[in-house]
Amino acid sequence: MAKESISQKELNALFDVRDGVLYWKVNKPYSRIKAGTPAGRAVKDGYLQVCVNRQRLLNHQVVFKMFRGYIPKMIDHIDGNILNNDIANLREVSNRENQYNAKLNSRNKSGVKGVCWNKPAKKWRAYLSVQGKQVTLGYYGSVDEAKTVVDDARNKYHKEYANYGR
Secondary structure, X not given: OOHHHOOHHHHHHHEEEEOOEEEEOOOOOOOOOOOOOEOOEEOOOOOEEEEEOOEEEEHHHHHHHHHHOOOOOOEEEOOOOXXXXXXXXXXEOOXXXXXXXXXXXXXXXXXXXXXXXXXXXXXXXXEEEEOOEEEEEEEEOOHHHHXXXXXXXXXXXXXXXXXXOO
């Protein structure tokens, strides 16, 4: 069964969205689900998922289809909070745009997205992904210098998808 098989009208009859949270509008027979309760259960990557007509959908896909009428290939949470499913926080993106909006990697040691220590140069390396290629922006004596360069480049190349890793 394809994701497009559930209609926008059907989803709007089943769910309501308030403050970025998806709620059931109806009681589901033979279930503990009651109208007014938050919809969805967490899956392994932290996203919330609901089951409608034996089809599993992520909550942000449901919200997007409720308001826009379709489910795109990729949806981005603008603020980076995967539990904030307010329609104003969701946008259709390409894979590249979604990566631009990624958070700071947990393994990052500098505390700044796009900045790492380069042992041979004994300086901070500033880098950024541009059109799918990693580009070195230079080597700097301080994290703050490298951060300024990366932030400026991110504004120039990533535009509205820029995420500064904060």
